[in-house]
Each structure stands twice: as C-alpha cells, then as structure tokens.
Amino acid sequence: SVCPGDTSVLAGLYGPAEAKISKELPDRAALEVLLRPKVGLPGVLERSREQLLRQTCEAVLLGVLHPRTAISLVLQVLSDAGSLLSCCLNAACMALLDAGLPLAALFCGVTCALQPDGTILLDPTARQEQEARAILTFAIASSNRKVLMATTKGSCSVEEMQQCLAAAQCAASTIFQFYRDSVRRRYSKC
C-alpha cells in the first residue's frame, strides 16, 4: 500500500495464473486492472483510469515471457486527499516489483497542479487541486525519464505543460529513490 500524505491506495497483484480461454492471449500475458473506489460502485471514471493503468503497466511488463497467462492487478482506494491517479500508479509499480514480475523499466506517477497565478505545485492536496487551473498527471519511466502516460484536466498553454513535465521528471528521481529504499528495507529483514 502506498500513502503520500493522506491519499492511500492498496494494491494486490495475482499472477501469472491460468487465464480463461476467452481472455488468454497466445503470445503474451493478459493484464487486467480493477480499480475500486472508496465509496460506491466502479463507474465510467474508474474504467478510464483502469485503461490508463493497464496500458502503462503493459508498456513496462515483459508479457512475452509468460504467454497465455492472466495477471490481475486490484487497486482499492482507502482514502483520497488529492493526487489519486499518481498514487495508483506508484502502488501498481510497487505491486509489480513486489510480485517479482519481469519489467523493462520502473515507472512512477507525478501530479502537477497549475495554480491560477502560474506556479507549479507537485502532488497537490484535494484543496489545491480544486483551486488549480489545470492538473497534469504523468507516469515517468525510470530508464530514461521518458513519458509513459500523460493525462490532463483543465486547459493550459504548451509552455506550461513543458514546465510541468520537466518538474515531474525531476521529482521522479526522488520517487525512484523511495522505491529503492522500500525494497531494500523489505529484503534486509529476511
């Protein structure tokens, strides 16, 4: 489970397991992502987020090493205090790491909020998100800091988007260091 600030997401990964005949792909693993909101039934917003997460994970996962299998990633939102999508991305990556699945690169999620006066805020709280003019979420790959996933809410100019992207790429280094520390801590006990 990952909790930046007060946002908290629990991720569970199951697989590679036997896939249903209808869902199996002949040459690679079939990844399925389920995002459960804190309250209510999953709706259209959850479906679109599941699609974003699934395609981001598929880009880094070496699915060809496990053909005709199914990998299930279930994310449960425990609390939402802003930056939910990047929290889900980080939880997904750590779940993939923890499960020991073969990955081409790690990725991390960073949310940038553009304030009305032009300043860029990273990992905004729910309050800051509401006041912001635009919210951009990026998934940055660890190998070369390239953009794996990008999604925006609200409109912004092209220069502002590039500035947010640069800020996100810098912040990514901190998050990858956190991944390293967590994994080191986990395996130093046993």
Place this chain on the structure above:
Amino acid sequence: GSITTADGSALVKLGNTTVICGVKAELAAPAVDSANKGYIVPNVELPSLCAERFRSGPPGEEAQAASQFIADVIENSQMIVKEDLCIANGKLAWVLYCDIICLDYDGNLLDASVFALLAALKNVQLPLVTINEESGLSEVNLKQKNPLIIRKHPVATSFAIFDDTLLIVDPTAEEEDLATGTVTIVTDEEGRLCSVHKPGGSPLTGAKLQDCITRAITRHKEVKKLIDKVIKSITPK
C-alpha cells in the same frame, strides 16, 4: 442536421471511420449544490455493427473510456459553460444528452467523436423557454429557436506510436492494432492544450510530445475552417 428528430446532430467521416452524434435537449431541475448550472451528458457507444471485436451487451472498456474522455474535453475546454444552460436559477435548466455512436470503426475513434460532438453542438437550436410567473410552469416556445453559445472549439488529433520513434497521424484500425502506443492531443483555437491523453504505451521524450502538439495546433486550423464552411452551408433561410 443529419437526424431530423434530434435538436442537433452531425455525421463525421474520417477516412473509413464514421461517427454520428445526436444531441437531445431536455428540461430538468438543476442540482442543489450548483443551482445555476445545467448538465451535459456525453455517451459514446460502440455497437457491434461497427467492428467485429465489439460484442452486444453492456458497454466495454473502450466505450466507457471514450465517454469519460469526451466528458473531460467538454469540461477542460469549457466549450459549453454550464451556466449558459440554466434557464431559471434553482428551478429549471437544460440537460444536453449527447449520444455519439460509431457506425464504422476504422481507428481514431476519439478524433472523430470530438469533431462530431463539436459539429452537432454547433447545429443545436434550442427553443426559448420562459417560466410563467403566476402558474410557475414552464412555457416552451417552439417557434423561436436560438443556437447554443459555444465558447471554444476543441479539436482532437491522435497519433500512433511505433517503437518510440515513428509517429503516424490519424491511424487506421490496422495501424492502431500494430502500434505500441497512442497519443491524443486536444487543442483549442488559442493554441491552448485542453487535453493530453497518452494512455500508456511506449515512452515518449518531451521533445517528441512537443512535436505532436505543434502538429495538432496546425491541424486545428484546417479542421475549424472545414466545420465553419459546413455549418455556413446548412444555415437555414
């Protein structure tokens, strides 16, 4: 418009991809916490007749994700301000049901859906509604119709990514299946980005993304000219 029973409609063909959008306006009471706002409800449907991969039944992930994308574009670009849809504060407001149905799927669904939505909304003629002070009931005047106030004109441009380097604009279904990723950029007439939608897929550098955005801005001008030309040609006597 293309659908005579709808308040506004448009049919868009991008290569072989055919998308039709119909807008129906109904009256409803606004929500309690936003008493001066109407509603816009987009819904994208991918029926089984458009491609063999879509089965009949509840909407699949692609249709739901597309519906969410269209709702986000409307919200981000502020093309229709919900306050404009309000008739009487707290009592009556318009609800615009935008149904986008794909008739032939040959890739690039998002671009075609956004164009169809924009053209259909430009085509909408809403009757004048007044509230009778004494009876408190609404009176709909079908003879007098006004077009919608559309503030911004967002245009979507999709690219298919192949192996981190090659970018193809307006991919067909075959190109999409073989691509390692897709990017959709939505710009408005001022060159502002309404949405950058890159759902996973192979990684892109910031420079490549910038390249996509510049092309998207150029394409916006061409598409806007085309939409204006068509709307002008069907304006009634």
